Each structure stands twice: as structure tokens, then as C-alpha cells.
Amino acid sequence: MSVATQLGLGDPESHVLAMARSRWPGWVSAHPVLGVVEDLLELPAWLRQADRDDADMVLLTLAELSSPEGGDDVAATGALAWVLLPGVSLLASRMFTLSPRIDQMLAAALWMEARTFRWQRGHRVAANVLMNARKAVMRDLGVGAAADPTWARTIPVAPTERIWEAMPAEPSESAETPETSAQQELAELLDWASAGGVITDEDRSLLVDVAQTADRQRTVRSGRGHAGLLGNDVSAEVAGRRGVAAITVRRHTSRAIQALRDAVGATTAQVPA
Structure with a gap:
């Protein structure tokens, strides 16, 4: 099941997208920056060919409409998540080996990020929403640099266990070498940048x-x-x-x-x- 299906955004006639389309003229009236298209369904094509800063302003406006601190409109959340589906779908294709529930996890993370993006001082909306969604999923899975570096490698042991008697005086080095860590961070950076259109x-x-x-x-x-x-x-x-x-x-x-x-x-x- 795809991320779009998980979010109920696979069909342009779905409830959330239909609601967003019906509200589009009102959004345009209140926020003229959205007047680049007459119908929400035309927005993905416009974003693909638009100047990066112009596209970012449109996405930032959708983020403002979506946020509980802005317009508090879940239809705008759906619209923002919908136009970012190509990027998150790319992430899903690259992360599918991490979990059989990767689509579900990315869908939840994408919705949360689209709903709570800090539009007041934010920019690079697509890249940041996708990066944060990916980090949230990696953290939940306990994988990579996004996971807690201490607890991800922690095994609870009762104080009475005899293993404490055999513990070395100095802590052992992490199994992850600096070289491996650097390679992993580079891969994560490039995945984020590619998915976010950077x-x-x-x-x-x-x-x-x-x-x-x-x-x-x-x-x-x-x-x-x-x-x-x-x-x-x-x-x-x-x-x-x-x-x-x-x-x-x-x-x-x-x-x-x-x-x-x-x-x-x-x-x-x-x-x-």
C-alpha cells in the first residue's frame, strides 16, 4: 500500500483533496501568492517548472494555512502533503527494506510535518518537511544517525546480574567506525536533498x-x-x-x-x- 493510499490522497476526488479544491478560491483570495493556478490539481505541474523561491512561497503559504498556529485547516494539510508525495514516495522506495510498514510510517510522519511546519520563520518547505519526516521514521526504527546514539545500543541489565563483575574498566568502542558513520551521514544527506528537490x-x-x-x-x-x-x-x-x-x-x-x-x-x- 502506497503512502498516498495510506493518507487517502491517491484519488483527486478523495474527501480531503475535494475539500481543498473547494477552498482553493478562498485561499487565493486571502493569499494572492497562491494565484499561480486556478485549481489545486494544477499545482504539481506548476511547482515542477517554477522558480525555487516562488515555489517555496506557495508551499510556505499552504503550511501557514495548515498549521494550528495559522489557518488550522486540515484541508491545507492534505494539499501540502499531496504535492509532496513524489518526494516522500522516493524516500519510501529507498527505505522499503527497513520495515514492511515503511509506507504507513512515512505517511504518518509526512502528515505530522505538513501539519506542524514552523511557517513563521521557515523556508525550504519541501526539503525540510521531507528531511524531518525521514528523520522521524529513522528515529522510530532506531536506525542511523537520527536514532538516539545511546539508547539505540542499550540493553537493560538488572543491577544483580553477574555481568557487571566482568565489565571492563574502560567502555568499549562503538562498533560503528567513524568512516562508516561518515558514509551513512553522507547517504542520508543526499537522500534528503534528492527527495526534497535540492x-x-x-x-x-x-x-x-x-x-x-x-x-x-x-x-x-x-x-x-x-x-x-x-x-x-x-x-x-x-x-x-x-x-x-x-x-x-x-x-x-x-x-x-x-x-x-x-x-x-x-x-x-x-x-x-
Whole structure:
């Protein structure tokens, strides 16, 4: 069962979407930024070709209408969740091995994030809603960096158990090496960025290729401030595999890295001090 089906959003004539469509003219009247389309059903196509900032303003307005601190309208929650379904469906396809209930878990997390997004000072709505939904599911499953690093590896043992007598004086090191942790964090970052539209799937593939090549070559510096990812040897090797010029690899890599920096910076800016 898909995420859309779990949320009851698989059919444009479903109750929630029908209610959102009927309220769309009123929303447009109160929030002219939504006037980019006449019907809610036209919104996904508009979002795909819209300027990123313009699209974000539309999604932010839906988040405001959805929030209990804004319009408190569950129809807007449904509309926001509906337009974000392509991203969360991509997450589901990449996380399906984690749980047979992954669609159900992502559906619940998506609805919660769409309902409670902090629109007052938020932006990058799609990327942040999807990132937070993914983190919530990973945390619930006790998987990855989103899980509590202590309790995820804790086994309750009664004080009377004799195992305490055999405990070493120094705590043992985590089974997860720094290298494994870094790889996992990179994969999570790229999954989030790809699902949220920060980078394309092609960008993701290129960044993985470049990172693996740089690691294999043990490139440390490139003179460009990108930890060796834009090194000449790295670009040449990747370009040879992909049948393009090395400068093309560097240009696309640099653009994708900058998009990630901007998105992560925007996300960090939302966290209160």
C-alpha cells in the first residue's frame, strides 16, 4: 500500500483533496501568492517548472494555512502533503527494506510535518518537511544517525546480574567506525536533498561517484576549497567513465555542492539558539 493510499490522497476526488479544491478560491483570495493556478490539481505541474523561491512561497503559504498556529485547516494539510508525495514516495522506495510498514510510517510522519511546519520563520518547505519526516521514521526504527546514539545500543541489565563483575574498566568502542558513520551521514544527506528537490538524482549519482573516486585516490586538497572533490585527477577519472569533459564534471559537482550548502544553511538557520 502506497503512502498516498495510506493518507487517502491517491484519488483527486478523495474527501480531503475535494475539500481543498473547494477552498482553493478562498485561499487565493486571502493569499494572492497562491494565484499561480486556478485549481489545486494544477499545482504539481506548476511547482515542477517554477522558480525555487516562488515555489517555496506557495508551499510556505499552504503550511501557514495548515498549521494550528495559522489557518488550522486540515484541508491545507492534505494539499501540502499531496504535492509532496513524489518526494516522500522516493524516500519510501529507498527505505522499503527497513520495515514492511515503511509506507504507513512515512505517511504518518509526512502528515505530522505538513501539519506542524514552523511557517513563521521557515523556508525550504519541501526539503525540510521531507528531511524531518525521514528523520522521524529513522528515529522510530532506531536506525542511523537520527536514532538516539545511546539508547539505540542499550540493553537493560538488572543491577544483580553477574555481568557487571566482568565489565571492563574502560567502555568499549562503538562498533560503528567513524568512516562508516561518515558514509551513512553522507547517504542520508543526499537522500534528503534528492527527495526534497535540492539536487537531482543525476546530481546525487555524480556526487557519489566523485566522493568515491576522491576517497580512492586519497585526494586531500584541490585548491578549490572542496576537500578534493574538484581535483583535476578526480574530475578526469569521473569524466572518463561518464564520457564528458572534466570541466563539465567540476562545474556540475560545484553547483550541486553549493545547492547542498545553501539548503543545509537554510535548515540550520531555523534552529533556535
